[in-house]
Amino acid sequence: MKDQAQMLRDMAKSIRPFDFQVISITSGKGGVGKTSFTVNLAYHLQKLGKTVLILDADLALANVDIILGERPKYNLLHLLSGEKNINEIIWESKYGIKFIPASSGFEELANLSKEKQIQILNALQEIYYSFDIMLIDTSAGISENVINFCLASDKTLVITTPDPTALADSYAISRIILTNKPEHLEAGLIVNFVNDEQEAEKIHRGMNNILREFTGKTMKYYGSLRKDKKLSDSVKDRYILSAKYPKSPYSLDVEHIARYIVEGKVLKKKENFWNRFLRNLKNLKVE
Template identity: 65%
Template sequence: MKDQAFDLRKLIKEENNDFQVLTITSGKGGVGKTSFTVNLAYCLQTLGKRVLILDADLALANIDILLDEKPPYNLGHLLTGEKSINEIIYTSRYGIKFIPATSGVEELANLTKEQQLFLINSLKDIYYDFDFMLIDTSAGVDEIVINFCLAADKTAVITTPDPTAIADAYAVSRIISKHKPESLELGLIVNMVSSAEEGEKIYKGMNSILKRFTGKEIEFYGYLRNDEKLTKSIRDRNILFKEDKNSKYSKDIHNFANFLISGKKKSPETNFWKRVFNSWIKIKEG
């Protein structure tokens, strides 16, 4: 532990103050996390921002599938030392840059601490080239998922009105809240709602329970309305925001993108790599 902590401290350098990290996570799979990530990335691009997606669902990659791409290299090639971080960044036909994960590789589902450290260190080679990094995690509460959530400037927990999805979103929010540093803003996005009122009602209910049992609250990051056009775009492997900016889903994505761009700036004392270090130690010692 001491040697690992020492090595990670050496990685903490001066930060690109324009660089922001948003982690997108969920307690349950199938809530629309990856669709949200891809549409948000494209929307931010149209607003003039340089965006990188990290597919952090390390053993069950989805970003490449949704974008209908077949990158030649992925995180497996990085972790084995075959390729550098710049060599595995792939640019889709939409201009979206992403770091691909792999599918069906058990070793990537359980990275060692040394591998986690190597991955984080590799990201330092490229972050000056981007304004936003969107980290699309796997669902659940694996250690690396929580570490990415705790290290972000903002973490968005996505749920749907489904009771099991809400229960799992509460569970992951409770764990993040227990360990979260002051610098992290934790928010809830309610997907697949019929109206704004439904989204707000679900948020208020979950926030009330979280506050009651942890003494902490979660921000309301908004809602994403049910949109049949999204279902079709996923089947066709298109990005809805590109195909129809006036769809209900696209308008909700645009609202969140504007929120991100106009959101509060972080303190230079709490850069991404410092938060990775602090959160990792807390998880292991807690």
């Protein structure tokens, strides 16, 4: 795996300009909101003036098109078969977000050979100069395809939730990434479906304590995504939450992460009076 990942990293490094960023978004298990986050992040990055391309690398269970409410004519299967070139399979959504669709239900896409992975990278040489950022929405789990995408990226963001099984699986993939981490890679953690920032920060500290013990390395904290009923509605009804409800808790949280990626600094989330009062009520101890 190391030799193959190094080959992919060297190739990616040689084909992209200095200011072109590749960000992989991954998770140890499914159902943690990875694709919803990817699509909403793309929307906010565009709002911040960046040209963004999403590569749907959940190759055999594609769902970026579903979240965006689109039905692309072509996908990666057409590229790999030689029927279409990379420009012909890029699809632009009604939000202006461009993405490279994968395909659902095709076993040959689930575990791509080294040659097929390199074929995709070679194709990306033709279009990288048209974008500032490429977001790679990987499949869940620790397959070789997933790890190779993560290690070749400039940044890899692991999405988890407070659920014990999600935490265990996110630890597993984080440990693999950090064990094989190349010097250029920044690895970060995002905690989804939390009540508040304090819950997410506690999870991040706990995860890092274990990772530091076994790898000597840690994950950077990229932020939290609060529980938001509108998110499940947006998935069900196929629209981008951040576009329809830009002031919803989830939208504001994704915007903070997008600004961190673009501006390189964490913006402290604002608490209103009620948030502060309830937090103090929970934590304050008067003797």
